[in-house]
Amino acid sequence: MNDPSKHPTFFTKVPVKGAATSADDPVPPKTGNALPPQPTAAYVPRCVLLDTEAKVVSSILRERPPGRKWRYHPKCVHWRSAGAANNWAYGYHRHGATMMATIEKSVQFQVDQCGAAFGGFVVLHSLAGGTGSGLAGSYITEQLRATYPAATIINQVIWPFAQGEVIVQNYNLVLTLAKLTQTSNAVLVLFNDHLHRICQSRLAIASPSFADLNRIVAHLLARLLPHNLVPPAAGFPLITAYYGPQIPAAAVPFTTLTWSGVLNPLMQMARTHTPTDEGLPWDVRDAADPRACVWNGATVVLCGRGRGDAADGARAFRGLGGKVRVVGAREVESAAGEPDKWAAVVGPTSALAAPLARGACKTARAHVPGPARFRHQYARFGAARTDAFAGSDWCCC
């Protein structure tokens, strides 16, 4: 999205001190909110950046890709130096109140910029660390819900790799999801394992980096967010998404796509919880198959030419279960170098049960029977086992 003027959903134009649009203006300061002078009108994304440590946001602020015609509002970037130690309790109890006080004005500013068109918030965070889970997913989301009761809140959450990342990730994710079921309208779960697999097996990236994974997430979000993603049933806001086609950019000019070629595998991916169209279990034919995922309604998002044919193909998604809506991607057209047909399906599915069960059951296992492992780490920041984990009984422990 290099041209912000075409995307009013995501950008606003405001006078910003020190905001400039060219790539050659001075590098912004690395700490605090000190600003160079001279207000100029500039496009800023409708967003607030937040972390409990400095390294990530300050390197984001220093990014100046050529051709970008917008920049972050310097007053909407906030950080601390302590970090949250991969500890939900540290993020929630220690950073929550003070950080909220800091970002309140930025949030209000962005809401004001939206005027009557304000619809709600999208909170982007991971589930495994301490900041995304405890601060953003739990505390901030709770406060936004309290302050803006009518707003739609969507949390886009990154599910950790199953293996080898953050040891206490299951604690953090269970604590966060327990909160989110109370506060969020839709929790869009994207799995790092899936993103990694898409990169390696479909996008021909031998050694995917987080930047590669994030490109997929960003692309997907830009196309999904303009639509209503809130699932119909209250009490289970978790949704996930599958998309296709997945083609390396270099191969796009040599690929001819048909809507059935895009939609048939997508349907099967959704039915069998498979992130790519590689190795799909085609023998799972209908919802009656015990291996098939149960869906409670879905939204099919189509983007590209020949949507009439597409809508025909999309009807097959009714087989997933629940009410199925088919919508076109209004905001984004396929850019040069992107496939001319693209589709995604998003909604609440029982596929989320397995990883959730894994997370929850790992946590449960660590608690019963025997002593509460890692308890002293959470207790250090004010989360006694009972109060912190009490809300998580909905998922099993």
Added chain:
Amino acid sequence: MPQSLVIQVGQCGNQIGSRFWEQALAEHSQTNRKAIYDESMATFFQNIERRGKRRAAVPVGDGTGQIKGLEARGLMIDMEEGVINAMDGSPLRELFTPDQILTATSGSGNNWAVGHHHYGVQYGDHLRDMIRKQAEACDALQSVFLIHSLGGGTGSGLGTRIAAFLADELPDVYRFATVVAPSPQHDDVVTSPYNAVLALRHLAEHADAVVPVENQALMDICAHAGVTDPKADTKPFGAMNQIVAQLMLNMTASMRFPGSLNVDINEITMNLVPFPALKYLLASMSPVAVRPAAGAPAASVRVDRRVDQMFTEAFQPEAQLIKCNPRTSVYVACAAMARGALQVSDLRRNIDRIQKQLQFVWWNQEGWKTGLCHVPPATTTESLLTLSNNTCIAQSFAGIKTRFMKLYTRKANMHHYTEYMEKAEFTDALASLNSVIAEYRQVERDPGPQDVEDDDWEAWARAQVRGRVGSGMNGV
């Protein structure tokens, strides 16, 4: 960015500390060629401008200011003068002002009780002042690293006293102790088992995490790399200390430099210490660069091969900084912290591979914490540090205990200690060590719940959630 203090105590602590500061400067000057005082530099250093007698700390500000003069965030403490005086005239000595140094003249004579009780009391208030002063010079002090040996008198005795002062003065600041444990063979200090056991009890109480290293392991690594001391009967302390210094730099790299998967120092304790008593972290590194280019595979080897080799080596018994074999014991948790141009998929590939070769405790089967820091160490293109909480540490502790008992049952040298402390301190310290050994052994032997299969848990939980989606559907 948060800051850290380094407190080096006794001969061993100060000798390792010297290497640490030397290598820290080398590492930062390599990435920071314009000599800017930035956040990363501010972790371990203050920027001081001097005009005549006036001394002023220059803050990081917008991160573009020049380095005026660097001062270490740390303290040098020894109860004799020799080691610290030997640094006079060296550039390192410039990093410390007189109020960061405390020396006495007679040493602790390899007697823990002298360091802990005699000097601990005599210099207690003074040390607390020194600590407070260093803490006040930080705007976000997060951790303190103590470096000392366990075998002598000053490091083990006064060093552990300082750990208690830190807990008292700076309760929210994480306390890491990098300690050199005496080797079972040819250790030069007769009373080292006493000193080690007495010191370990206080570390158990006051440290958030302890990274013990053994001189025997360091010597073997050096010998393997072809580094020996010219005087054949002495230890090559220079190279050995370089390894320990490198360990500390690798441990803190991710907090000082950018990376795609940062590991802050407080994440180490969070992920690796599931119970307060199980806080001993076994370290290993690959490649071990004890002299330029030693141990580093040729740059011509493909990066992914180099990376895979690095992971394989770091999990070999020979790479561990304690003489032990973690592969035949149980992992409670393991951190793999990489530096250099690695990607998340390099971690995935290697952890999937290595996980199969290791045995993890039943309740932490996927007990991995990983990190990626983009800035490599000064001497190699990439490196891997592993920190594992492994039950094999109980064997090392049991070895120390056996040697302790040999002296203790004969009451050897005991009167030198009881001159400064109650005899009961021996029994208390022994009880503390016994309980650490017992806790690790219990974890090692714990077979896990026999009644519930892993699959049962999952099936049960899945049914719960399926029920949720299903019942939601009834509503539409």
